[in-house]
Amino acid sequence: xxxxxxxxxxxxxxxxxxxxxxxxxxxxxxxxxxxxxxxxxxxxxxxxxxxxxxxxxxxxxxxxxxxxxxxxxxxxxxxxxxxxxxxxxxxxxxxxxxxxxxx
Numbered sequence: 001x002x003x004x005x006x007x008x009x010x011x012x013x014x015x016x017x018x019x020x021x022x023x024x025x026x027x028x029x030x031x032x033x034x035x036x037x038x039x040x041x042x043x044x045x046x047x048x049x050x051x052x053x054x055x056x057x058x059x060x061x062x063x064x065x066x067x068x069x070x071x072x073x074x075x076x077x078x079x080x081x082x083x084x085x086x087x088x089x090x091x092x093x094x095x096x097x098x099x100x101x102x103x
Contacts, residue, residue, distance in 0.1 A: 009037055010052040012085045016040055025081045052086045077102045 009028040011018070016037055018028035028037060040046045060068070068074055079101060 004057065005055060006057045007034075008054040008057070009034060010054055010084065010086070011037070011046070011050060013040065013046050013050065015045070021084070022081045025084045050086055075102050 006029070009018070011026050011028065012024050013026070014024070016026065016028065016033070018026040018033055020026050028034060037046070037051060041048055065074070069076065083097070
């Protein structure tokens with residue numbers, strides 16, 4: 001379930017770093033990484049539009065997600081990592097495309 005108000009920066013800049021979720025998709029979570037992202041924008045290494053800020057998070061306990069998948073509560077889908085990054089299109093297009101992909 002919802003686990004609070006954690007701030008996270010989703011981006012695709014390997015040089016900026018952070019936790020790599022999948023190939024070329026990173027999460028920055030600490031003040032040092034946020035400051036570095038601001039520097040990258042200031043220095044022209046990335047644009048503000050290259051980042052997606054996320055507020056809050058969702059966590060599952062051990063085997064809880066596996067159990068929910070088995071119950072059919074979630075639909076896993078393999079998709080290109082570009083779906084996760086900014087500039088992949090509008091959110092409406094994203095959900096429409098993912099629905100088509102999983103139908």
